[in-house]
Amino acid sequence: MTKLSVNVNKIATLRNARGGDVPNVVNVSVDLEKFGAQGITIHPRPDERHIRYQDARDLKKIVTTEFNIEGNPVQKFIDLVLEVNPTQVTLVPDAVDAITSDAGWDTIKHKSFLQEVIKEFKNQGIRTSIFVDPVQEMIEGAKSTGTDRIELYTESYAKLYATDKEAAIRPYIDSALIANELELGINAGHDLSLENIEYFKNSIPNLLEVSIGHALVSEALYYGFETVIAEYLKKLS
Numbered sequence: 001m002t003k004l005s006v007n008v009n010k011i012a013t014l015r016n017a018r019g020g021d022v023p024n025v026v027n028v029s030v031d032l033e034k035f036g037a038q039g040i041t042i043h044p045r046p047d048e049r050h051i052r053y054q055d056a057r058d059l060k061k062i063v064t065t066e067f068n069i070e071g072n073p074v075q076k077f078i079d080l081v082l083e084v085n086p087t088q089v090t091l092v093p094d095a096v097d098a099i100t101s102d103a104g105w106d107t108i109k110h111k112s113f114l115q116e117v118i119k120e121f122k123n124q125g126i127r128t129s130i131f132v133d134p135v136q137e138m139i140e141g142a143k144s145t146g147t148d149r150i151e152l153y154t155e156s157y158a159k160l161y162a163t164d165k166e167a168a169i170r171p172y173i174d175s176a177l178i179a180n181e182l183e184l185g186i187n188a189g190h191d192l193s194l195e196n197i198e199y200f201k202n203s204i205p206n207l208l209e210v211s212i213g214h215a216l217v218s219e220a221l222y223y224g225f226e227t228v229i230a231e232y233l234k235k236l237s
C-alpha cells in the first residue's frame with residue numbers, strides 16, 4: 001500500500017493572504033485525516049511565507065497519522081524538527097528564494113553534510129528521507145548518507161506525463177529498482193495529481209508514500225477534500 005500524505009502548505013498560503021486564521025491549518029488537517037489522509041506534510045521555509053514554524057508545533061499536537069516535515073536543513077530548521085519530533089523529516093535543498101522545490105540533492109557533493117544531519121535526526125528516532133532526482137548516482141549516493149528513505153522528485157514525470165508517459169516514468173522505474181536493491185525506502189512527490197498518480201503508483205515497485213499538496217488542494221476547489229482524498233486512496237490502493 002502507498003500512503004497518502006497531504007501537504008498543507010497551500011492552506012497556509014490561503015490563510016496568510018488575509019493575515020487572519022481562515023482557513024485554520026490545524027482544523028483543516030484534522031478534517032483531512034478524518035477523510036482518510038494517512039499523513040500530513042508541511043514544508044516550512046525560512047521566510048515562513050506559507051507554513052510558519054508555530055504551525056509545526058500546533059500540528060504536532062493534533063496529527064494522529066504520520067507527520068512529515070520537509071525543508072532545507074539550515075540550523076533553524078534542524079532545531080525546529082528536533083523540537084517537534086515528527087515521524088519523518090524530508091531534507092530538500094531548496095534555495096531561500098525558490099518559489100517551490102526545484103531540484104534534488106547532489107548526494108555525492110553533500111555526502112558528509114547529509115551524513116551528519118541525518119545522524120542527528122536518527123539519533124532522536126526521527127525517520128529520514130532525502131529529496132533526489134531520479135538519477136542512479138544520486139540514489140547510490142543517498143544510500144551512503146545513511147538515510148532511511150529517498151523522496152523521488154517527480155516534477156519531470158508530471159511534466160512529461162501528458163505527452164509521453166512511458167518516457168516520463170522510465171528514469172523513476174530505474175531509480176526505484178536501484179533503491180529497492182539498496183534497501184532504501186521510496187517516497188515520491190511534487191506535482192503529482194489525480195491525473196498522473198495511478199500510472200506512477202502502478203509502475204513503481206514498493207512505493208511507500210506520496211506527498212501531494214498543490215494539485216490536491218486545486219482539485220478540492222472543485223470536488224471538495226472528502227471526494228478528492230477518496231479518489232487518491234482508490235488510485236493508491
Ligand SMILES: CC(=O)[C@@H](O)[C@H](O)COP(=O)(O)O
Binds near residue numbers: 009043092189
Ligand atoms: C519537496 C516538495 O516538492 C514539496 O515540499 C514542495 O516544495 C511543496 O512546497 P510548496 O507548497 O511551497 O510548493
Ligand SMILES: NCC(=O)COP(=O)(O)O
Binds near residue numbers: 041070
Ligand atoms: N513532497 C512533495 C509535497 O509535499 C507536495 O508537493 P506538491 O504536490 O505541492 O507539488
